[in-house]
Amino acid sequence: MKQHMTGSSSKLTIAIGLCVFGAAIGLFGCQNTVEGLKEDTNRNAPKVENAAERAVDATKRAAQTAVDRTKDATANASDAANLTPKVKSAITGNAKLNDPKNLINVDTKDNVVYLKGHVISNDEKRLAGDIATKTVKEAGSSDTVANQLTVTSH
16 A cells, blocks of 8 residues: 655654664764754854854865966976076176087976986086076076086097
8 A cells, every 4th residue: 555645754754764864974963953953053163154164164275385386387497498598698608618529408406406327537627617606696596516427428
């Protein structure tokens, strides 16, 4: 025999279902009445609002961190794009280093100016490093110089 639910028994069934669901996930205690459900909702509303506020705050912090990291990466890329040609120009502008026997490549990455390639003497290697360091400082950069030049005799 089928039994039809009336409006109030339907609400009670929904309320009981919500109470069982809420109890299962531990959000709130349960009164088996619509009034009890209202009380539970009112009692737990501040907890839900607090959790939502914490989630919003965490999202804002994560977004700000992403913005800061993007700004840093952009500044690094801009610094590298400006610094690399300045150092290369300063090195090739030096008569002792501007020798066809020398091969000096300059690359800037992660706040480090790399000198790679080869020169014909230890003095030229040292000179290239000194010029690069001076150019970096004059450019107002905090980048460091990694002199990875090798000395080869030709």
